[in-house]
Amino acid sequence: MRPRIGMPISKSVLAVVIAIITLSTAVLPALIHTPLLAQSTSIDLSTRYSSGDVQVFPYLQAWYTWINVNGTHTIFLALHSNQLPSPVSAFVGQSYNSTTGSRVFVANALFAMEVYNDTDHNGYLDANYPSGNTELVYTIMMNASQTFTPYPVNKTIIDGVAHYRWGVTYGSVQANLMEAPLIYGYGYGGGVSASNVMMDHLSMFYDYSLVRNVTYLKTSYEIGNVTLVPPALPNVTLKGLSLSLLHLTIATSSKQYTITANSSPYDSQTSQTSSLVNVAQVNVDNALAYEFRFRDNYTLQTNPPISYRTVYTTAPSSSLPTNAFQGQGALQLIRVQDYVRASLPDIAGLPATSDLNYNTSKLIYRISYPTWSGIGIKHDPTYVGYFAPTATTPSNLAMYILYIAVTVAVVGAITAVFAIKRTRKATRRDHQS
Numbered sequence: 001m002r003p004r005i006g007m008p009i010s011k012s013v014l015a016v017v018i019a020i021i022t023l024s025t026a027v028l029p030a031l032i033h034t035p036l037l038a039q040s041t042s043i044d045l046s047t048r049y050s051s052g053d054v055q056v057f058p059y060l061q062a063w064y065t066w067i068n069v070n071g072t073h074t075i076f077l078a079l080h081s082n083q084l085p086s087p088v089s090a091f092v093g094q095s096y097n098s099t100t101g102s103r104v105f106v107a108n109a110l111f112a113m114e115v116y117n118d119t120d121h122n123g124y125l126d127a128n129y130p131s132g133n134t135e136l137v138y139t140i141m142m143n144a145s146q147t148f149t150p151y152p153v154n155k156t157i158i159d160g161v162a163h164y165r166w167g168v169t170y171g172s173v174q175a176n177l178m179e180a181p182l183i184y185g186y187g188y189g190g191g192v193s194a195s196n197v198m199m200d201h202l203s204m205f206y207d208y209s210l211v212r213n214v215t216y217l218k219t220s221y222e223i224g225n226v227t228l229v230p231p232a233l234p235n236v237t238l239k240g241l242s243l244s245l246l247h248l249t250i251a252t253s254s255k256q257y258t259i260t261a262n263s264s265p266y267d268s269q270t271s272q273t274s275s276l277v278n279v280a281q282v283n284v285d286n287a288l289a290y291e292f293r294f295r296d297n298y299t300l301q302t303n304p305p306i307s308y309r310t311v312y313t314t315a316p317s318s319s320l321p322t323n324a325f326q327g328q329g330a331l332q333l334i335r336v337q338d339y340v341r342a343s344l345p346d347i348a349g350l351p352a353t354s355d356l357n358y359n360t361s362k363l364i365y366r367i368s369y370p371t372w373s374g375i376g377i378k379h380d381p382t383y384v385g386y387f388a389p390t391a392t393t394p395s396n397l398a399m400y401i402l403y404i405a406v407t408v409a410v411v412g413a414i415t416a417v418f419a420i421k422r423t424r425k426a427t428r429r430d431h432q433s
Contacts, residue, residue, distance in 0.1 A: 043075075045346050049164055051152035056339050059083050065153045065166040067208055070389050072096040072215055074208055075347050077336050078150070078168045085144030088170045090204055091336045093250075094217065095348035096387035100285040102255040105348040107340070108383065111358070112188040112324075113140035114244040114366075115177070123311040124274065124368040125244045127319040136180045137241060139188050140197065140226065147171035151205070158209075167205030167220070175199055177228070177236065188246075188324050195232030200224025200376065215385040221245070225301070226374040238374035245367040246315065250337070252344075252354040257284045259362045261314050268364040271316040278312070280363055291384040298369055301376035310379060311368040317359075325359045 042054050049067045056062045060081055067074040073095040080086035093107030115138040116125040127134035153166035175198070178191040203222035208215065223243075228236060251257055259266050261280045282290035294312035299305050340347065341356045369377055 049153050063150045067164050072387055080148040086148040088142040088145055094385055098284045098289040099388050100287045102253050102284045103349050104253040104284050104289050105350055106251045106282055106290045108249050110245055111248045112246040115241050118242050118370055123370045124313045130318055139178045140175050141178050142173050142175045145170035145173045161209050164208040169201055169203040171201045173199035173202055194236045196229040197226050198229050199226050217383045219381050221379045223377045225376045243369045243372040247365050248358045248361050249363040250356045251282050253284045255285050267362045268316050274313045274319055277314050288386050293382045298377055298379035308371050313366050315364040315366050
C-alpha cells in the first residue's frame with residue numbers, strides 16, 4: 001500500500017519542535033552574534049547604551065560610550081592609560097540611515113589648541129602658510145594628564161524625551177606652549193617650547209537625544225585655567241591673546257556626500273581662505289543628513305563669569321602648517337581613526353575600506369574665543385543629525401534574517417525526519433497487515 005503522508009504529527013513530535021524553537025531562540029543569536037563582535041571590537045554592540053574600556057594598543061585603553069537607539073549609533077572614545085599618565089585625545093562619531101536611505105557616518109575630533117594674536121580684530125585666527133602669514137603665536141601641546149575620570153552614560157527623561165549623558169575629565173594636564181610652527185617649520189606636535197604650562201583640567205561632556213527623526217548631540221567643553229610653569233623663554237605671556245580649537249571632521253556614506261558652509265558648497269582641501277560660518281551641513285543624495293550649528297556664546301570663568309560671542313570659521317588646509325599631521329597629537333588621533341576604521345562594519349554598517357583620513361577632511365573648522373588670556377572657558381556647541389528611524393541596522397538585519405532562516409531550516413529538517421520515520425512505521429504496519 002502507499003504510505004500515508006498526510007498523517008497528523010503526534011504530541012511528542014510537536015513538543016520536540018517547540019523545544020527546538022525555544023532552544024534556537026536562546027542559542028542561535030549567540031552563535032551568530034559572537035563572531036560578528038569578535039571580528040573587530042569587544043564593545044557589546046547589542047546593548048542599547050553602555051560605557052567601559054577597550055584595549056586598543058599596549059598600555060593604552062580607550063574608554064568608550066556606545067549608544068544604539070532607533071537605528072542610530074553613537075560611539076565616543078577617549079584615550080587613557082592605566083599604567084602611565086594619560087594622553088589627552090577624544091573622538092565622537094554618529095551613524096544612521098539618512099532620510100534618503102543611505103548609511104552615513106560623521107565624526108568630529110579636537111585636533112589642536114591654537115593661541116593667536118587677533119591683530120586685525122576680526123575675532124578669529126588668520127593663517128595662510130603658503131603665503132607666510134599667520135596670527136598664530138603658540139600651540140598648546142597636551143602631553144599627558146595626571147588623572148582621568150570617566151562619567152558612564154546614563155539615561156534620563158526630560159519633558160518626555162530620553163537624554164543619554166556621559167563625559168570624561170582629564171585632570172592636571174601637563175602641556176607645552178610651543179612657538180608658532182611657521183617660524184621653525186614644524187607641525188602642531190613640534191617646534192621650540194616657549195614654556196611649560198599646566199591646565200587645571202579639560203572636560204568633555206555630552207548630551208544625546210532624539211526627537212522624531214532628528215538627533216541632537218550637545219557637547220560641553222570645560223577648559224580650565226592655563227598657567228605658565230618655569231622654565232620659560234623671556235617675555236612669554238598669555239595676557240591679551242586668544243584661543244582657537246581646531247576641529248577635524250571625517251564623513252563617509254554609502255552614497256555621494258557633499259559639504260556646505262552658509263548654504264554654499266565647501267571643501268577645506270580646495271578652499272583658499274578662512275571665513276565666518278553660522279552653519280555647516282553634510283548632504284547625502286542632495287538631502288540634509290548632518291548639521292553643525294555655529295551660533296552660540298561661551299563663558300569666560302572670571303569672577304563673576306562673563307559671556308561672549310563664539311566665533312566659528314571654516315579652515316582651509318592652507319591655514320594649517322605643512323607638517324600638521326606629523327606631531328604627537330596627530331598620531332594619537334590616527335590611532336583612534338585606525339581603530340574606528342576596523343570597527344566600521346559593526347559600528348556603522350559601512351565597509352572598513354571607507355576613507356577616514358583626517359588629512360583629506362572636507363570640513364576643517366575653528367572654534368575661536370577672542371577674549372581668553374589663559375582663563376578657563378565653558379562652551380556648549382550642538383550637532384544635529386537627520387535620520388530615517390529603523391528598528392535594526394543593516395548588519396543586525398542580516399543577522400536576524402540568518403537567524404530566522406536557520407531556525408526555519410532546523411525545525412523543517414527535524415519535522416521532516418519525524419514525518420519520514422512515522423511514514424516508515426506506517427508502511428511497515430501496512431505491509432504486515
